[in-house]
Amino acid sequence: MTTAPAASPSHARRRTAALLLIQFVTMWAAFFILAPAINWPASLDEPPAVILPLILDQSGAVFAGYLSYLIHALALIPLAILLRDALRLDGAMGRAVVTLGVLAGFAKALGIVRWLFLMPGLAAAYTDPAATPATKDAIAVVYEAFNAYAGGVGELLGVGLFAGIWTIVISVAVLRQGWTVIGYAGLGAAVLLLSTLLSVVGIESPVMLTLSGILWQFWTLALAITIWRKA
Numbered sequence: 001m002t003t004a005p006a007a008s009p010s011h012a013r014r015r016t017a018a019l020l021l022i023q024f025v026t027m028w029a030a031f032f033i034l035a036p037a038i039n040w041p042a043s044l045d046e047p048p049a050v051i052l053p054l055i056l057d058q059s060g061a062v063f064a065g066y067l068s069y070l071i072h073a074l075a076l077i078p079l080a081i082l083l084r085d086a087l088r089l090d091g092a093m094g095r096a097v098v099t100l101g102v103l104a105g106f107a108k109a110l111g112i113v114r115w116l117f118l119m120p121g122l123a124a125a126y127t128d129p130a131a132t133p134a135t136k137d138a139i140a141v142v143y144e145a146f147n148a149y150a151g152g153v154g155e156l157l158g159v160g161l162f163a164g165i166w167t168i169v170i171s172v173a174v175l176r177q178g179w180t181v182i183g184y185a186g187l188g189a190a191v192l193l194l195s196t197l198l199s200v201v202g203i204e205s206p207v208m209l210t211l212s213g214i215l216w217q218f219w220t221l222a223l224a225i226t227i228w229r230k231a
Helices: 009-038 048-057 059-086 091-112 114-126 133-176 180-201 206-230
Strands: none
Touching: 009 048, 009 059, 009 206, 048 059, 048 114, 048 133, 059 091, 059 114, 059 133, 091 114, 091 133, 114 133, 133 180, 133 206, 180 206
16 A cells, blocks of 8 residues: 655645745735725724724625635645645644644634624614614624624734744744744744734734734745745
C-alpha cells in the first residue's frame, strides 16, 4: 500500500502565498465596499438610531462587504496550516502557529457574522413604522449588548490577542530562516496589534486601532511576496 507523496516545499509555499493574497484582497474589498456605504469603520461607534436605518438602506453593500470580510477571517484557518508546512515548522512552534491561527480566524468570524444575520433583522425591526418607542429602545439595547460582546470576541480576542501572538510566532520563525526584514516588520506589527488590548483598561486610540490593522495587512502582503519568491 502506497501513500500520496507530500507536496513539495515550493508548491506548499506558492499555495500559502496565494492564500495570504486572498485574505489581503478580501479585507480591502470589504473596506472599499463598506466605507462609502456606511462610513465604515467609523460608523461602528454610531448609536443605533443612526446606524440601523443606514444598514437597512445599504443592505446590499453591507452584506457584500461583510461577506468579503468573513472570507478574510475564515482564510486564516487554513492559512495557519499552510504556513506551518511552508515554513517547515514542527514541534511546539508548529502547533502554536496552527492553534493561534485557527483561534484568530474563528474569533474574527464570530465577530463578523452578526452583521450578516442579526443586524439586518434588528435594522428592519427598528425602522418598522409600527415599532413603538419602547420597541426601539429594546432593539437598541440588544444592538449595543451584542455589539459589545461580539465586537470584543472579534476585535480583542481575534485581532488583538490571537492574531498578535500568532504574528510573533511567525515572525520568530521567519527570522530563524534569515528573513530579517519581514521578521522584524512582523514583530512591529504584532506589538501594534497587542497594544489594542489596552482598551480593556480604558486606554483606547482609534488611530492606533486603524494603524495596527493597516500595517498588519501590508505585512501579510509582504510575507506573501517573500514566500512566493522563496518558492
